[in-house]
Every structure is written in C-alpha cells, then in structure tokens.
Amino acid sequence: MFETEKFSLVGNNLFLDFVNTEKARDGQPFETLESFADFVAWTVAVDLITREQAADLFEKWSGQISTVKFLQETINFRNDLRNLAENISGKVEISEKTIDSINERLKKQSGFTVLEKVENGFEKLFRFDLSDPLKLLHPIAEAVADFLCYANFDFLRKCESAACVLFFYDTTKNHKRRWCSMKACGNQAKAAAFYKRKKQAAEN
Numbered sequence: 001m002f003e004t005e006k007f008s009l010v011g012n013n014l015f016l017d018f019v020n021t022e023k024a025r026d027g028q029p030f031e032t033l034e035s036f037a038d039f040v041a042w043t044v045a046v047d048l049i050t051r052e053q054a055a056d057l058f059e060k061w062s063g064q065i066s067t068v069k070f071l072q073e074t075i076n077f078r079n080d081l082r083n084l085a086e087n088i089s090g091k092v093e094i095s096e097k098t099i100d101s102i103n104e105r106l107k108k109q110s111g112f113t114v115l116e117k118v119e120n121g122f123e124k125l126f127r128f129d130l131s132d133p134l135k136l137l138h139p140i141a142e143a144v145a146d147f148l149c150y151a152n153f154d155f156l157r158k159c160e161s162a163a164c165v166l167f168f169y170d171t172t173k174n175h176k177r178r179w180c181s182m183k184a185c186g187n188q189a190k191a192a193a194f195y196k197r198k199k200q201a202a203e204n
C-alpha cells in the first residue's frame with residue numbers, strides 16, 4: 001500500500017529530498033504528497049521508518065489524529081523549506097520567519113538516547129519516539145539545521161532543465177552536476193542539444 005516509486009530521491013540530503021516531494025510534470029507542479037499514506041510512504045522511502053513499522057503506525061496514527069490537518073501542516077513546512085532552498089540557490093538572505101519555522105520543528109524532540117551495556121563497554125543508541133507522526137518532521141528539521149550550519153551553499157543547485165523543479169546537493173568531485181538525474185533530465189537535454197546541432201548543420 002505504500003507506493004515509494006513516485007518519489008525522486010536525488011537530493012543527496014534529507015532536507016532536499018523532502019523539498020523534492022513537490023515535483024513537476026509537463027512543466028506543471030506535481031504534488032507527490034496527496035494523502036497521509038503518501039507521507040508515510042515517503043518516510044519509508046528515505047529510511048526514517050521501515051515498511052513493517054509503516055503498516056502498524058499508519059493504522060495507529062490514522063485512528064489518533066486528523067490526517068488531513070497533519071498533511072496540511074507537513075505541506076506548509078515543505079513549502080517553507082522549498083522557499084528556503086530557492087533562497088539559498090538564489091543567494092537571497094534567509095528570513096527570521098524561516099528560521100522560526102525550523103525551530104518550531106526542532107522543539108519537538110523525536111526521541112531519546114539510551115545507554116546500553118555491551119560486551120566490551122557501553123553503547124549509546126537512539127530510540128525514535130513514534131507516538132505522533134509530527135515527530136517524523138523533526139529529523140527533517142535537524143537535516144535543515146545541519147545544512148544551514150555546515151553545508152557549502154554554492155553546491156545547492158536546481159536541476160538545469162527549465163521544466164524541472166528538483167534540487168540537489170552536488171557532492172560530485174568537480175561540482176559540475178547539472179541535472180536531477182541523467183535519466184530524467186540529462187538525457188533529454190543532451191538529445192535536444194544534439195538535434196539542434198544537427199539541424200544547424202543541415203541548414204548551413
């Protein structure tokens with residue numbers, strides 16, 4: 001029931017993969033988070049929870065919360081983060097309002113650390129608190145906070161295809177990545193350039 005194929009996980013970063021839940025199809029915005037089940041599927045796709053957990057949690061949460069309200073809140077947060085990504089790539093100053101929106105999520109702790117005795121000493125383990133689906137927005141907020149603190153803003157790029165809205169963090173060695181993916185946009189652009197050259201050659 002949790003369909004994960006429609007998500008474009010090309011961001012190289014949890015924050016950008018979340019932003020990329022809004023895509024484009026034929027140049028029009030295309031929403032992949034159409035239902036609460038879609039959001040749960042996305043959290044499976046990015047490995048926040050397992051597929052087995054998802055089935056149980058979906059049923060539990062559906063009986064506990066207004067999934068419509070939750071989805072709206074999630075999409076509002078996503079839209080704030082899309083603006084943020086636009087602003088970073090456009091070198092526009094980040095507003096206090098955006099920082100407040102992230103801090104609002106950071107406040108809601110998503111779990112706790114437990115100490116466990118293991119064979120050769122001790123180990124610290126993180127236990128995800130999944131009592132409420134809003135907790136799942138917390139790791140995304142953490143990813144944004146880490147990005148703002150530690151990432152190189154120059155490597156946040158939008159796919160160069162004019163019809164595409166996907167963002168990615170360019171971790172390639174030469175930092176010359178231009179497309180969300182070669183398959184989706186890169187090959188199309190290459191084919192278009194090839195035909196243009198061929199046409200020009202024919203005209204000359």
Ligand SMILES: [Zn+2]
Nearest residue numbers: 159164180185
């Ligand atoms: Zn693209």
